[in-house]
Amino acid sequence: MKSEADFIKQLTSSKYREKAFKKLLDLYQERLYWHIRKLVITHENANDVLQNTFLRVYKSLPKFQQKSKLHTWMYRIAYNESIRFLDQNNHKYHYSLDDVNNGYLNNLVEDNYFDGNEIALKLHTILSKLPDKQRFIFQMKYYDDLKFREMAEILNIKEGTLKSSYYQTVKIIEKNIINVELLVKTKV
Amino acid sequence: MKKSILNTEKNKTLLKENRKAIHEKDLGLRVPKDYFSNSKNVILKKVSNSEVKVLYRKKYFLYSLAASVALIIALTIFKPNIFNPIKGGSSIVSDTINTIKSNTLVNGNEIFKVEDVSIAALFVEDDKMDEFANNYVLNDIISDISTSN
Numbered sequence: 389m390k391s392e393a394d395f396i397k398q399l400t401s402s403k404y405r406e407k408a409f410k411k412l413l414d415l416y417q418e419r420l421y422w423h424i425r426k427l428v429i430t431h432e433n434a435n436d437v438l439q440n441t442f443l444r445v446y447k448s449l450p451k452f453q454q455k456s457k458l459h460t461w462m463y464r465i466a467y468n469e470s471i472r473f474l475d476q477n478n479h480k481y482h483y484s485l486d487d488v489n490n491g492y493l494n495n496l497v498e499d500n501y502f503d504g505n506e507i508a509l510k511l512h513t514i515l516s517k518l519p520d521k522q523r524f525i526f527q528m529k530y531y532d533d534l535k536f537r538e539m540a541e542i543l544n545i546k547e548g549t550l551k552s553s554y555y556q557t558v559k560i561i562e563k564n565i566i567n568v569e570l571l572v573k574t575k576v
Numbered sequence: 577m578k579k580s581i582l583n584t585e586k587n588k589t590l591l592k593e594n595r596k597a598i599h600e601k602d603l604g605l606r607v608p609k610d611y612f613s614n615s616k617n618v619i620l621k622k623v624s625n626s627e628v629k630v631l632y633r634k635k636y637f638l639y640s641l642a643a644s645v646a647l648i649i650a651l652t653i654f655k656p657n658i659f660n661p662i663k664g665g666s667s668i669v670s671d672t673i674n675t676i677k678s679n680t681l682v683n684g685n686e687i688f689k690v691e692d693v694s695i696a697a698l699f700v701e702d703d704k705m706d707e708f709a710n711n712y713v714l715n716d717i718i719s720d721i722s723t724s725n
Contacts, residue, residue, distance in 0.1 A: 410620065417612060
């Protein structure tokens with residue numbers, strides 16, 4: 389049984405670092421992948437950003453001051469890497485209301501690893517119409533199951549604002565999808 | 577008792593399956609077969625490569641530094657004046673020789689004597705110049721007398 393502090397010590401010690409980093413990958417690779425995938429949409433892009441995220445985590449671990457939880461810190465890095473990626477590829481991948489959401493949906497449909505049904509496509513269409521930040525907030529809460537407090541740290545937005553944005557998005561989705569119960573959302 | 581951050585194996589499997597199901601069924605997002613295990617290896621390889629690069633850069637820097645220090649020491653020992661040459665020193669000497677050579681009153685033997693004295697005079701400090709000149713005249717006279725005898 390290990391505490392987070394012990395685990396971080398291992399991650400920063402030359403003796404145990406490699407083994408501990410493998411453990412870190414086991415714990416967070418998949419979570420961070422899905423978090424990134426929803427931000428950058430395609431699998432190929434998510435793969436690139438995920439690798440950059442873990443490289444940055446590895447290099448930054450000695451400087452990690454433990455002011456936040458390890459996983460919050462890693463989500464923040466993943467989020468920042470995703471935003472950096474979107475900014476760098478602004479002309480290709482950045483989506484907003486101004487783009488009439490074509491970029492988001494086009495890239496989604498063209499991705500070899502998207503095979504959503506009608507409901508999934510409908511949900512993506514609704515999400516694509518939301519402002520970026522509002523969409524990120526909804527995805528982080530609904531799919532990544534992050535706490536509002538953690539999201540506030542990651543996005544640097546007040547908890548109250550996050551809550552209001554999230555519930556507003558939920559209402560929009562409920563209004564637009566009649567068969568909302570078809571969405572799979574089974575929590576462990 | 578410290579709080580565990582590591583989930584039990586059963587919970588971890590359930591969480592992973594649930595996460596995958598949500599993203600596949602709700603959002604239609606899939607991943608290639610064995611993606612996560614392959615990706616893990618790629619990340620580990622990249623991380624170890626980045627570490628080698630950092631070490632290489634550190635060593636490269638140290639080698640460059642050591643070579644620079646060795647070069648400075650070598651130049652200081654074998655060429656002590658390389659960093660502090662006498663500005664225009666060679667031009668002063670050549671100008672003096674040319675002036676003497678162009679003087680038709682001086683014969684061939686005298687040129688060498690005058691050259692010797694002129695060059696030697698370059699290394700005499702100003703306040704000792706009178707003494708140097710007196711010695712030269714004295715030696716010259718003694719030399720002339722002994723030659724004539």
